[in-house]
Amino acid sequence: MAGSGHPVVALDRDVTALKQREWRGKVEICPADLEDGSPWPLPGRRFAGIVVTNYLHRPLFPRLIESLVPGGTLIYETFGLGNERFGRPSNPDFLLRPGELLALAETAGLTVYGYFCGEVGQPRPAVVQKLAAVSRL
Template structure:
């Protein structure tokens, strides 16, 4: 997934819930694409691990940025081992087999900020494959089923950056 080296602003959902993360904490930007959230997180003073299959559009690694190239869908083991993060940001990406690893990678008191497409999005374009579309209430059930405290949830039409049907959750792992 790639945003390219883009000027696309960070997701309003990510911006809204970023203050729930501890200042200066370590955040995983999963399926980081072109790095719009990686850059935003760095600008806000977080230490970031940006993970994607294609890393060419991401900023270069540095003191506050670790870049990891990994194909999350090839059946290989979770590339982050037992590492845990104060926050995990996922946008426009869905691979259900990763849910257990994501939840395990969230540190106690950590916040998951997740936004992606849901069923019905096929009328607006891609993705249209049901494998890449959430079922109604799926992210909410995932968070609640994992014992996370839901900070916010949205399911419905989003006009920007392009019309889509999305589902979003922000949830904190109990300490």
């Protein structure tokens, strides 16, 4: 996205790898632990798109929705129950229940354009849920 000229903000607890990427300088890097009770690191900011990968902290979901502009897109992919047989994560606290991501999006009033729940083989075997949804105008 940054390579195509879109403004990008990257949030992570450990930004070491982010700072070493070739797109350093094109991406606003924001070190933040989203689970330690600290205030939301991007107060008042809203985004045309939010992408979440391989991460689940259920209390964060409403904040993500609030951070979308009307018509903004949420792309979310993370692990689901059943992934424990492939390795980490295996703690049920970090695994979505079947249909959970879809239900969260629908409850939040998002229009869902794509959803998948099941096993994948690439980039490694895993059980995942994937969602593409848009906030309503």
